[in-house]
Amino acid sequence: MERSALYEQLGIRLDMAVEAHEILRQERNADVPGVRIIDGKHEHATVTTVIVESAEGEQAMGKPRGTYITIDAPEIRVNNREIHQKIAAVVASELSRLARLGPQDNVLVVGLGNWHATPDALGPKVVDMTLVTRHLHKYAPEELQGGLRSVSAFAPGVLGLTGIETAEMIKGVVDRTQPSLVIAIDALATRSVERIATSIQLADTGIHPGSGVGNKRSGINRESMGVPVIAMGIPTVVHAGVIAHEAIAALLQEFQTSPTLYKLYKGINPDALQSIIQGVLGPEGQELIMTPKEIDQLIQNTSRIVAAGIGQALHPGIDTSGWTQYLQ
Template sequence: MTEFQVRTDLALEARERFEEDVEIRGVEVEEAYDEQRDIRVTVVRIRTENGAKAMGKPIGTYITLEAPRMSEPDEDYHREVSEKLAGYLKKLLDVKNEKSVLVVGLGNREVTPDALGPEAVNHLRVTRHVVREYGKAAFAREKVQLVSTIVPGVMAQTGMETLEIVRGIVAETKPDQVVVIDALAARSSKRLNRTIQISDAGIQPGSGVGNHRNSLTRETIGIPVLAIGVPTVVDAATIVYDATGDRSSVPPGLNGMFVTPKNVDEMIRRLSFTISEALNLALS
């Protein structure tokens, strides 16, 4: 029998491995549906080490927005998704007071399914340098969030771990919060480019595709880390298994192969705007 590991970065899918009526100690789940916008929101809170072990995810809050029409070129709908996402980001970032926020765009610009982070950072309103140079008067507002960004690339390009780069920047610029944007892996192809997950538990770059790198978390960086991700790939072996229901039907060569939609370049451009607009709204 062929053995393969079902890969997913989504806490929602980790919870779906269990029967709906099965209670996982230390894990709370809340669901809500915005009928007007056709957006389903699932909040998974992992409270204890027991819950973290069962879920295979660190302790923290994971908010998943499922928007089926997000794969469509509907700018009005994407704006609605951005507004919905911004509402949750404001709560998790706690932007009532002025903050300095470093936004990190993870991924490889040269690999389209992995370019979500760098593309999203391109569209952010960066303010830190302006405030430092001219003060808040430049924005004619009493409260201005200091936003800075970095695209650290991948180890094959830099020879450095992302954690090393981010930790060095944090030590030098001293932001209050780090926001990390990254492409994720999903178990279900139906969630590709239609789902956004935000989490206060940080992120482990490359975990969904088996390329584990050092985690970006509060423990490793020293300040709160908020992760935003969209699943852009799904394991090919999982697709075959879901279609057949038979593990023995999964060819060994499919392990480690990942599938992405053929229009992924268009999707990444659209989704990067959706996420950046949400952050711009939340940090305005």
């Protein structure tokens, strides 16, 4: 069974556009119509831009038309502040390119997720480290140095904690503060363990909170908010069904290298993979997601990098080496 079909049957949605494209291209052994790829290279990161340009591309990818930028930086896991600053500069550059803000535009930063669950706490953590200045523009304009843009931020929590749809809360703040742009940060689900806390995705299509782990929430996008929405996310979890499938796929790949085992490989019913995986996981395991034991430190590192990238992109007048002095 093809990965895309198996994931659909298991109810797994790929948050990462670059992963969805990789799977489709492997299955088709050809480029995906209506989708364009641009690759870039930096000292400590590689950047892959997936541009969904047509309705055909939307249908194939399962994602709305728009631009999806993935920054892969394995050294995020290395405890090196200098390298993290350079990765943050890449984030700032890509965010600036995607946002295209004018000098007077104001921005609302929204940290999605549950601050009581570490793998889902990326958004609130980023908000804690975000340089907010909207109040200074109103109450202390004399403190505005270095061309600080008007930025506000909040973390609305999740439906289970507040009883209010996240999109409703954000819409209320948007209507009240009238931002030119909303930046929504959320934790993502990935199909690759290697991508956990090492990849950063930016998209100008908005976001559907919780979709990667099977929760269907109201969308936070231009249509629902009335202003452009850029989604930023970092993978923090992998679905257990994905890990099980990748292990079986690796085993079958080994079968193909042995003439004796190849006959056995050819006799395997692809549809049986789903039954095997579902049988191993059991009823409760269908919603099981996995995260590393060091997720606390990883969330701390990644939230600092994302907040630094946002700060440098939104306040370009501040020197990149000194902007942290403005943090609370």
